[in-house]
Amino acid sequence: MDEDYTYLRTIASECYELQENKLSNETLQRLQWERIQANSEKMEYETKVLRQLKAKLSETERAVRQSFVYLESIKHLTSKKYEIESGHKQNKIHIISRHSPYPNTDVQRFPVPDKLVSWDVMWINYDPIVYTKPKYEFPKNLQQFADEDLLLLQEQQIDKQNQTLPVLDWNRSSTNAAGITIDRQSWELSENETPIIYKLDNGIPKNYMGRTGLRGRGSLLRWGPNHYVIIVITRFENIVLFFQFNN
Numbered sequence: 001m002d003e004d005y006t007y008l009r010t011i012a013s014e015c016y017e018l019q020e021n022k023l024s025n026e027t028l029q030r031l032q033w034e035r036i037q038a039n040s041e042k043m044e045y046e047t048k049v050l051r052q053l054k055a056k057l058s059e060t061e062r063a064v065r066q067s068f069v070y071l072e073s074i075k076h077l078t079s080k081k082y083e084i085e086s087g088h089k090q091n092k093i094h095i096i097s098r099h100s101p102y103p104n105t106d107v108q109r110f111p112v113p114d115k116l117v118s119w120d121v122m123w124i125n126y127d128p129i130v131y132t133k134p135k136y137e138f139p140k141n142l143q144q145f146a147d148e149d150l151l152l153l154q155e156q157q158i159d160k161q162n163q164t165l166p167v168l169d170w171n172r173s174s175t176n177a178a179g180i181t182i183d184r185q186s187w188e189l190s191e192n193e194t195p196i197i198y199k200l201d202n203g204i205p206k207n208y209m210g211r212t213g214l215r216g217r218g219s220l221l222r223w224g225p226n227h228y229v230i231i232v233i234t235r236f237e238n239i240v241l242f243f244q245f246n247n
Contacts, residue, residue, distance in 0.1 A: 065111035069098065072114050093117050094209040102214060107131045109213030117210035119199075132216035145180065146221045150204060170205060170224060171197050184224045198224065 076095050093114060100109045110128045115121065135146040153165050173183040185195045186208070198208040204215075205224040220226045 062111065065113065068113045069111045073099075094207075094212070097207070097209070097212045100213070102131060102218065104219065105131070107214070112211045112213045119206065119210055123211070126211065128211070128213050128215040130216045131214060131218055133219040138221070142221060144178070147217060147223050149217065150223060151216055154202070165203070168223065170200060171195070182222065183227060184222070186225045187227060 073095070094117070098109060098112050098117075100111075101107055102109060107129060110126070112126075116123050116126070130151060132149045132151060134149070135143050138146050147168070148166055150165065150168075157165060168184065169182075170184055172185055173181065175181045186198060188196045188208070190196045196208055199206050217223055
């Protein structure tokens with residue numbers, strides 16, 4: 001009887017220990033899982049906060065750059081008044097082509113201060129807005145003259161390996177298959193009185209005057225130079241005056 005009692009007691013003790021160990025392991029796993037969940041939620045929250053801080057920092061940096069541009073605009077107006085009053089012309093950089101919003105749109109240019117306009121100045125954080133007016137938004141009589149959206153085609157070419165991009169004749173005049181003559185030579189002249197040669201960036205012409213805070217064709221018909229002749233006729237004291245503007 002004593003032996004049976006001892007044996008049963010041993011078996012009972014072992015069963016109790018096994019049950020305790022099982023409960024301890026389950027409790028430990030549950031605690032570990034709850035800790036992992038808490039850490040995961042905390043990391044997700046901190047990541048969200050960091051994204052918000054990064055967005056606010058980017059917006060603050062943009063606001064600071066825009067403030068510099070506004071201050072420079074005031075300086076430009078002052079300089080223009082000085083030129084008119086003194087007759088002394090100063091060296092100019094393009095100003096109007098950096099104003100926001102882009103004409104007839106709500107597109108805001110990437111703010112470009114005077115000192116960073118030149119392409120010769122390195123600017124790692126320069127991230128211009130991309131805007132190209134679609135061909136179908138032009139009047140029907142002009143759609144045949146509008147260039148394709150080269151930037152969009154370049155993006156599509158990554159997915160469609162067999163897609164070919166249109167080949168445009170930069171810095172010269174040429175006639176396309178439809179018989180339309182396109183002059184992509186600039187009317188701006190270099191020091192030796194020849195048309196300036198503008199550079200390309202991944203097949204896209206760069207504004208030879210420098211950064212504008214915008215990338216793309218904008219609302220112009222063509223990539224590169226867009227030539228317009230606008231004739232204004234007015235009458236002043238019975239004298240008819242003709243004004244011709246080339247751009």
